[in-house]
Amino acid sequence: MTYSALFTPDPSALTIALLVLPHASILEVASTLDPMRSANRHLGREAFRWRLISPDAGPVPLTCGFALPSDGGLAAAEGADALIVIAGYRREEVATPALIRELRRMAPRFRLLGGIDAGAWVLAQAGLLDGYRATVHWEDLEDLASAHPRIDVRPDRHVIDRGRVTAGGAAPAADLMLQLIGARHGAALARQVAASFLTLPRDGAEPQVPASADALRPDRRIDPRVARAVARMEARLDAPEPVAETAAAVGLSVRRLETLFRAAFGMGPGAYALRLRLQAARRMVTDTRHPLAEVALRTGFSGPSVLTRAFTRAFGQSPSGLRRGGMVGPAGLEPATKAL
Numbered sequence: 001m002t003y004s005a006l007f008t009p010d011p012s013a014l015t016i017a018l019l020v021l022p023h024a025s026i027l028e029v030a031s032t033l034d035p036m037r038s039a040n041r042h043l044g045r046e047a048f049r050w051r052l053i054s055p056d057a058g059p060v061p062l063t064c065g066f067a068l069p070s071d072g073g074l075a076a077a078e079g080a081d082a083l084i085v086i087a088g089y090r091r092e093e094v095a096t097p098a099l100i101r102e103l104r105r106m107a108p109r110f111r112l113l114g115g116i117d118a119g120a121w122v123l124a125q126a127g128l129l130d131g132y133r134a135t136v137h138w139e140d141l142e143d144l145a146s147a148h149p150r151i152d153v154r155p156d157r158h159v160i161d162r163g164r165v166t167a168g169g170a171a172p173a174a175d176l177m178l179q180l181i182g183a184r185h186g187a188a189l190a191r192q193v194a195a196s197f198l199t200l201p202r203d204g205a206e207p208q209v210p211a212s213a214d215a216l217r218p219d220r221r222i223d224p225r226v227a228r229a230v231a232r233m234e235a236r237l238d239a240p241e242p243v244a245e246t247a248a249a250v251g252l253s254v255r256r257l258e259t260l261f262r263a264a265f266g267m268g269p270g271a272y273a274l275r276l277r278l279q280a281a282r283r284m285v286t287d288t289r290h291p292l293a294e295v296a297l298r299t300g301f302s303g304p305s306v307l308t309r310a311f312t313r314a315f316g317q318s319p320s321g322l323r324r325g326g327m328v329g330p331a332g333l334e335p336a337t338k339a340l
Contacts, residue, residue, distance in 0.1 A: 004112045004163050006081065007183040014184065015049040016084060017077035017110075020060045020068055021122070023089040027170040028116050029068065032084060035177035038193045039185065047185060053077055055099050063088060074102050082112035084165075085119035086173075089287060095122045103128065114165040116173045123164070124148045133161040137168045138208040139283050158204040168208045175202045225250040226260050233273040237280050240300045243269050278314045281307060285319045292319055 006014065016036070020029055029052075036048035054060045057073035070076075077083050083106070087094065103126045107113060115123045120136040121144060123129050130150040135141070135158060145153040157172035158165065160179070167173040178201040182190030194201050228250045233240070246269060247257040261269045281299040284290050292304040301307040304319075312318045317325075 003160050003183070004165070006112050007160060007180060009186075010184050011047070013046055013049055014082070015051070015080045016082045017051045017053055017080040019053050019055075019074065019077070019083060019085045019119075020062075020070070021055065021085065021087040021091075021094045021119075022061050023063055023094060024060070024086045025088050025117070025170060026062045026064050026066060026068070028086050028088065028173055029062070031170040031174040032086060032116055032177060034197075035174055035181060035193050038196045039181045039189060042189060042192045042196075043185065048181075051076055051080060055094070055096070074099075074106060077106065078109070080110065082114060083107075083110045084114035084116060085122045086116040087118035087122050089118075091118040091121050092289065095125055100126045110163075112163050112165060114167075114176075116167050117169050120144065120166040123166075124151060129164060129166075132164045133159050134164060134166040135159045135168050135172075135208075136166065139280075139287070143288065155207050156204055157202060157206050157208055160204065171202075172204070172208070174199070175204060179204065222264050223260050225252055226257075226264055229257060229261075229269060230272070230276075233269075233276055236300075237277050238298050238300050240273055240277065243273075246273075274310070275314075277301070278311060281311060281319065282315065282322070285311075285323050295319065 018029065018032060033050055036050060040046055040048055051071045052068065053072055053074060053076045054068075054070035055073065057070060057076070059067035059069050061067050085103075100122070103122070107126070107128050113123060113128055115121070115129075115134070115136075117137050118140065120129065120134050121140065124134070124144060124147070129148065133152040133154055135154050135156050136144045138155065141153055141155055144151065156168075158167035158176040158179075160176070165176060167176045174197070178190045178194055181193055182201075190201060229246050232246055232249060243257065244254050247254045250257070252260070258268045261267065261272055265272055267275070277299045281295050281301075284295045284298065290298070292307065296302070296304050296307040299307065301310065308318050308320070315322070
């Protein structure tokens with residue numbers, strides 16, 4: 001993989017413009033910005049500079065309810081070395097045609113373009129990822145690959161390909177910034193910055209961890225065969241297999257798999273697989289405009305009516321009702337922040 005020239009040893013100051021779109025996550029903003037601040041602190045000088053910009057030059061409403069002040073609109077990015085787009089929910093609403101046109105016009109002025117979470121979608125809509133390797137949040141990988149076949153979509157945590165960088169979410173964004181810091185100022189500084197946040201950098205080529213994170217929680221000792229069973233369920237959301245086939249594939253009897261699942265998750269494997277499918281359906285209902293028939297197809301239900309009945313039992317609201325309300329969860333809150 002060929003890296004951008006920005007990922008080479010260079011003590012000079014680097015300026016990054018962060019274009020934050022409405023309904024982004026504050027955690028993704030902090031994960032991108034704070035490693036640079038920490039690097040400056042450890043170096044004792046301003047090796048990284050940043051500008052927070054917004055589409056309309058005004059404050060940006062985030063998913064947590066805060067409004068993030070900005071330093072101006074896209075024009076304020078002039079002169080920066082890199083432009084990184086941070087986006088989350090309602091991408092079809094916030095990535096307006098005017099914004100896409102302006103991004104396309106300004107792109108050649110930057111040495112590096114990046115996208116965090118749905119920021120990759122925004123770059124893709126502008127045609128700025130065609131011919132590049134890229135990633136996006138794991139929930140959106142299939143849709144991005146389908147909508148933009150000229151992009152080599154990878155399931156990695158983050159991807160660096162020449163003048164493009166993309167990260168799947170908040171934690172991968174921090175890993176990406178640690179890699180940038182290490183490339184420019186040495187691995188020792190990257191380790192110091194990571195230690196400041198009580199973490200360790202992870203390799204960008206590692207796969208993103210979807211709902212099976214449930215099976216990897218540190219407070220649970222999960223049988224590896226259960227983790228493999230969960231991975232099979234996640235890989236087969238659109239064509240769920242019988243529990244007996246899952247059990248056989250991981251070398252267990254159905255009864256033993258039932259016992260292990262109930263010990264780990266408080267439910268049997270069939271119920272757990274259904275939960276995964278319904279969670280995926282809810283994400284599609286809230287985050288995309290896919291017709292319910294397609295949502296049902298992608299999550300292994302025989303039709304919209306079958307999906308609607310299961311969905312309503314699980315969430316107390318029909319998919320169409322949830323979509324009309326534009327919300328999920330109590331009190332009209334935004335959808336829960338995507339997995340790290």
